[in-house]
Amino acid sequence: MTVLRSTLDTGSAEYTANRAAMLRKLEELAAEQAKALAGGGPKYVERHHRRGKLLPRERIELLLDPDAPFLELSPLAAWGTDYPVGGSVVTGIGVVEGVECVIIANDPTVRGGASNPWTLKKTFRALDIARENRLPLINLVESSGADLPSQSEIFIPGGRVFRELTRLSAARIPTIALVFGNSTAGGAYVPGMSDHVVMVKERAKVFLGGPPLVKMATGEESDDESLGGAQMHASVSGLADYLAEDELDALRLGRRIVARLNWRKLGPGPTQPPEEPKYDPEELLGLVPADLRVPFDPREVIARIVDGSRFDEFKPRYGTSLVTGWAAIHGYPIGILANAHGVLFSEESQKAAQFIQLANTADTPLLFLQNTTGYMVGAEYEQKGIIKHGAMMINAVSNSRVPHLTIVMGASYGAGNYGMCGRAYDPRFLFTWPSAKSAVMGPAQLAGVLSIIARQAAAAKGQPYDEEADAKMRQMVESQIEQESLALFLSGRLYDDGIIDPRDTRTVLGICLSAIHNGPVEGAGAFGVFRM
Structure with missing residues (x-):
């Protein structure tokens, strides 16, 4: 297997700022979790x-x-x-x-x-x-x-x-x-x-x-x-x-x-001894930019959660904004799909569909590491078939029968949430990092779309457009969508199974993989019709 080589500069200003931002989010998370730990409050606990x-x-x-x-x-x-x-x-x-x-x-x-x-x-x-x-x-x-x-x-x-x-x-x-x-x-x-x-x-x-x-x-x-x-x-x-x-x-x-249950697992056990990653999980704190529009290399995440930091990448030169490949976590084989630059194009979609089929053929669970703004839009991409290729990927995720695990690291917008196995696609477990955000689209984009529609409606009626009201509307919508896309809001509505410290990701995945293997792990025999 190929051992990943990290290029993360832990002494850079960018890394330091990212780490500080993540620690602030973890402090906020701890304060909110303390409310759950407090139960009904001191009076009723006493x-x-x-x-x-x-x-x-x-x-x-x-x-x-x-x-x-x-x-x-x-x-x-x-x-x-x-x-x-x-x-x-x-x-x-x-x-x-x-x-x-x-x-x-x-x-x-x-x-x-x-x-x-x-x-x-x-x-x-x-x-x-x-x-x-x-x-x-x-x-x-x-x-x-x-x-x-x-x-x-x-x-x-x-x-x-x-x-x-x-x-x-x-x-x-x-x-x-x-x-x-x-x-x-x-x-x-x-x-x-x-x-x-x-x-x-x-x-x-x-x-x-x-x-x-x-x-x-x-x-x-x-x-x-x-x-x-x-x-x-x-x-x-x-x-x-x-x-x-x-x-x-x-x-x-x-x-x-x-x-006295005489309980026995029906799934396969680890295929190899577990091995700690070559890189310190502590460094995961500085990987995700505070501004989620800035991409980061998911291989740096993979290198800090998989056994021995070993990763055999599949199609590394094709559809490069989606990283796919094979690894092990605590000795359990795993296939990984990770967003590299946010946007999913036709090539990434086709690559994902093939990789998911291969994982099902090999009865290998899949891990989705989400940081996506969705599928690419625009006339050129529509003409190239982004709809049918995106549908191919979503078809593969929907009909895959091996267990799925999902970690939302950063952005999770639009149909990219679906293609990368969001909650609606029933992953066995789904956890988010404090940096995660999810919505139909980014707050500015959504407010902008509403503004364009309102402008077009006013023009069609021959009416002047109120720019001041438009600015207030955009500000209100952006604020609302920003709040509703945050990890705390999403977790409060059970759109995940919990917000986790990035440093705990490998441990959490190990517990989940062990739990999953209480039952058989079997891939799908059929995927329905792929529109080519």
């Missing part, structure tokens, strides 16, 4: 601890193997909305008894763990990851059910949670529920539809309707324990498979359940 209960991340830490990593997913869900950052639930991938599992943990310090619309979206994403990658699912349950003021946005779509639990079970993907407190109303179906259920004595309360609702509906007088207490479910209803003495015992029992 109250929860005073009751002898653990916080969701504390439960997760004790559930995981000692020193095992936890890849938290969508930590900024609901950012920029009226709901608390984090969506009142913690989700992620961690190792329990040597088995990679998806973990979903309610945060009872946020409105009692009640589910709001963003809780649902975040939970759906975690369930998708469990199903697509064949990962056992562990629910750490303590929720008062639906956040009633937003029930109109929760009730109907929320049924999908139970549907997915039963589908996971049918696919022989184990589902485990550890119930630490309330699991009421619809939430009662989480343990009800799980394969394995642990309830904490004198803490877990699982019922479709609590005593007040039962009183209103039937006139019956009841108490929590007789209606849905852990001991009742363990000895009378049979809903609980195990009765835990306390939270620590519940986590111990959960670990023993996983240990």
